[in-house]
Amino acid sequence: MLSGLDAVSIHLPGHGPAPAPDEVWGSEQYAELVAEAIAAFAPVVIVAHSFGGRVAVRLAAARPELVRGLVLTGVPLVRLTAAAAPPLGYRLARWANRRGLLSDARMDALRDQRGSSDYRAAQGVMRGVLVRLVNETYDDELAALAASTLPMSFVWGEHDTAAPTDAGRVAAERAGAPFRVVPGERHLLEGDLQLAVREELLAMIATTEEPV
Incomplete structure (x- = not known):
């Protein structure tokens, strides 16, 4: 798309070959x-x-x-419509995870089931980045x-x-x-x-x- 133009394509941290930021960025x-x-x-x-x-x-x-x-x-x-509230079962799982009653691995598996394709493909801090940006206005x-x-x-x-x-x-x-x-x-x-x-x-x- 930029062929023949005096232009550069920037890889943002966490995309392409650029390493992810050390912490969750917005x-x-x-x-x-x-x-x-x-x-x-x-x-x-x-x-x-x-x-x-x-x-x-x-x-x-x-x-x-x-x-x-x-x-x-x-x-x-x-966002034209308000985001739907998570199902009760998922909210209970988050509650249990915060209190050490549900493993992080199991919680991550539940997040994968609900997350977008971008979220499922992301790793580490980039999952937090995506969640933060999705909730920005x-x-x-x-x-x-x-x-x-x-x-x-x-x-x-x-x-x-x-x-x-x-x-x-x-x-x-x-x-x-x-x-x-x-x-x-x-x-x-x-x-x-x-x-x-x-x-x-x-x-x-x-x-x-x-x-x-």
Whole structure:
């Protein structure tokens, strides 16, 4: 997607070859790290997907001087319905685990049964990171972006279930950004969704490029 562009792809701690943080981080800590990484090249256009989009929104709201434009795809920023309470059996298991009556191994197995595919694939501290980010809210950040003049674009797969398209549309409305739906695509950045994100990125670069 970045072929031919003067761009870099950042592996956030705990993703790809980058080691996980030593403790459970939220998007704020990730945003601070990215701010350090891009400060010498800022302002830059950021394109971010899913987990990285949470970080990008936090960064753009907290350090707007570093960001020239923002293209987001498949980012869970808004929850349209309240999360369902865990079943009674699971709540009892957590109670027993906290009191040493249920082993950590058994509790981890129960978490695996309820967790997302990302959670099941995660290990160690990254499980805590995912839980923390899932419970974050971004209302203040979306309001800050809406009040800014930062160019933004939201691009979503029509059938995204990891970051539901309806919720993505609401997030875009709250941020005051255009929202583009790519028919037939889902959450992963591939196929027509990848092409659409590249189109939005190229348009963003062209419209925000500083005159020579």
